[in-house]
Amino acid sequence: MKLSVDKKLFYKYLSYVQGIVDTRPTMLILSHVLLEAKGGKLFLSSTDLESSVYTSFPANIIEEGCVCLPAKKIYEIVEKTPEGEIQIQTINDLQAQIDYKKGKTKIKTQNAEDFPQIPKPDDFVYRAIKSEKLDNLIKKTLYCIGSDDLRKNLTGIFFDMTQNGKIRLVSTDGHRMSLAEENIENSIVESFTLPKRASIELRKFIKDSEVVNIGVGKNFFICDDGQTSLLARLVDVKFPDYKQVLPTSFKNTIKIEKKQLTDALQRASVVLQEKNKGVKIYIGENKMEIRSTSDDGETIEEVPVDKLTEPLDVGFNVKYLIDALGTYEEQEVCLSIGDEVSPACIFSSEDDRYRQLSVVMPMRV
Numbered sequence: 001m002k003l004s005v006d007k008k009l010f011y012k013y014l015s016y017v018q019g020i021v022d023t024r025p026t027m028l029i030l031s032h033v034l035l036e037a038k039g040g041k042l043f044l045s046s047t048d049l050e051s052s053v054y055t056s057f058p059a060n061i062i063e064e065g066c067v068c069l070p071a072k073k074i075y076e077i078v079e080k081t082p083e084g085e086i087q088i089q090t091i092n093d094l095q096a097q098i099d100y101k102k103g104k105t106k107i108k109t110q111n112a113e114d115f116p117q118i119p120k121p122d123d124f125v126y127r128a129i130k131s132e133k134l135d136n137l138i139k140k141t142l143y144c145i146g147s148d149d150l151r152k153n154l155t156g157i158f159f160d161m162t163q164n165g166k167i168r169l170v171s172t173d174g175h176r177m178s179l180a181e182e183n184i185e186n187s188i189v190e191s192f193t194l195p196k197r198a199s200i201e202l203r204k205f206i207k208d209s210e211v212v213n214i215g216v217g218k219n220f221f222i223c224d225d226g227q228t229s230l231l232a233r234l235v236d237v238k239f240p241d242y243k244q245v246l247p248t249s250f251k252n253t254i255k256i257e258k259k260q261l262t263d264a265l266q267r268a269s270v271v272l273q274e275k276n277k278g279v280k281i282y283i284g285e286n287k288m289e290i291r292s293t294s295d296d297g298e299t300i301e302e303v304p305v306d307k308l309t310e311p312l313d314v315g316f317n318v319k320y321l322i323d324a325l326g327t328y329e330e331q332e333v334c335l336s337i338g339d340e341v342s343p344a345c346i347f348s349s350e351d352d353r354y355r356q357l358s359v360v361m362p363m364r365v
Contacts, residue, residue, distance in 0.1 A: 001065025002089040003037045005057075007100070010086060011078045013044055013057050014071075016205045016228055020197070021071040022048035032068040034115045035088070037061045045118060046071060051198045052118045055205070055228035063089075067096055068110035074098075077105050118231065124215030124222055125188055129167065131206040131225070133182045134214070137169045138199050140180040140327045140356055144320075145196045146173035153237040156193040161186055168354070170242045176320045177242065177359040178327070192216050193239045198232035205230075247345050250336040250353065254306045256288070258333050262325045264290050264301035269318045271297035278365035279318045283337065284311045292318070314340045315365030321346075324358035 014033070022030040025048075036043040042059040046052065067090050077098055078086065087099040090109065098105045138157065146154030151174065160168040168181035202223045206212050209225040216222075216234070223230045268279050268290045282289040283305065290301040314337060324346050325333065334353075336345040346358040 001035070001037050001067055001096075002063040002087070003042060003059050003061050004085050004087045005042060005059040007078060007081055007083055007086050009057055010042075011075075013042075013055050013228075014075050014078060016055050016201075017044045017046040017053045018071045018075045019201045019204065020046045020048055020051050020053045020230075029068060029110050029114045029116070031070060031072070032110050032115070033071040033074065034066065034068050034112060036066040036112070038064045045115070047116055047118055048197075049116065050195065051201065051230065051232040053201060053205075053228065053230050054118060057227070065090060066112040068112050068115055069096060069107060070110075073107055077107070119220070120231070121217040121220050121222075123217040124220075125217075126213040126215040126224075127184070127186050127188060128211050128213055129184050131209055131212050133167075133184065134212060134223075135203055135206055137167065137180045137182060138203055141169045141171040141178045142196070142199060143171075143323045143327060144173050144176045144178050145171045145199075147196075148173075152235060153193070153239055156195045156235040156239075157199050158191065158193050158239040158242065160191050162189050162191055164189070170239070172240070172242065175317070175361050176324065177245065178324065179242070179246075179354060179357045179359075181354055181356075190216060191239075192221060193235035193237075194221050195232060195235055198230060202230045245359070246357075247336070247338075247343070247359065249338065250334075250345060250347075250350075251338040251342075252283070252310055252312065253334050253336040253350065254283070254288075255332055256303065256305055256335055258325055258328055258331060261288075261303055261333075261335075262322060264303050265318050265322050265325075268292040268299045268301050269322070271299050272318065277317050277319050278315050278363050279321075280313065280315050280365045281337075282311070282313045310339075312337055312340065314344075315363050316344060316360055317363055320360045324360060327358070328356065 025031045034045040041056045043056040045054040081100040096109045158170040167184045170179045205228040212225045214223050221232045273294050280291040288303040288305045292299045330348045344360045347353040
């Protein structure tokens with residue numbers, strides 16, 4: 001195999017596939033990326049056996065062939081090479097050489113025949129969605145996916161497409177929940193849970209095109225933009241019935257400047273210790289008071305708010321509130337806390353609360 005390719009182009013497409021590589025592989029080959037040079041294109045593939053990414057782009061193919069290169073090493077090599085053309089060639093069955101301006105690097109390779117066959121199920125039912133909408137939905141829900149393997153049903157983003165013309169994404173770790181929805185042309189009723197890693201990786205390439213196709217087959221999800229595809233095995237445990245925990249009323253709703261509240265929460269978090277991230281929030285007439293106390297010190301912050309009829313004094317995990325606020329694009333958000341045992345609800349508009357809704361459970365402080 002021998003080819004030449006522009007460094008920027010190669011680096012861009014390597015970034016799409018190297019993120020899915022298994023970092024603690026049970027097989028050495030899973031830490032490698034497969035390069036296939038044929039038909040005027042360079043094809044790249046990677047897999048951890050749960051998710052796979054494959055992509056292609058134009059290259060100057062001098063000699064067709066294929067080889068497996070260690071993903072992390074080739075990514076770092078290309079990242080650090082000067083701008084311009086890179087030449088890649090296999091020297092023998094054990095080595096490949098990367099030539100660039102003023103230098104060259106040789107690295108060990110693996111046999112391409114040992115690379116796992118990436119499954120390509122043909123039973124998908126596709127629908128088109130604007131890339132910007134899909135990226136926006138994932139961005140708003142990614143932050144509160146659960147990480148506890150003992151609660152596998154919380155380790156992904158739930159795609160709810162049971163309402164005609166809508167797509168709703170939901171995530172929760174049991175202490176907080178995020179929900180976001182968009183309108184799409186969709187007549188197919190279905191729902192599924194996409195693993196966290198796949199959700200992160202598909203955001204890397206979908207911005208390359210205006211529209212992507214997503215589909216679900218038996219146990220698999222696919223996202224394809226015509227040049228790059230991600231195939232992921234779905235979470236095989238049923239997602240909780242999130243509608244049961246959706247608030248039925250939004251009492252004591254106030255409008256508040258997002259940046260002002262975020263800055264106050266961040267300052268209040270400085271004195272808190274790692275094991276105790278709780279802040280006490282008092283909401284009274286025309287002000288919100290945020291108090292944090294630990295062995296390291298104490299902080300009191302005041303934020304002006306609308307007048308409330310019922311004063312409240314309730315505790316929350318400060319990180320959860322900051323994380324949720326960081327996903328809103330609006331300068332002003334709505335905050336609703338019913339009472340001392342009710343969750344905090346953050347939304348961008350009272351007219352359309354479910355376009356984006358964050359729910360944070362209270363805690364004892």
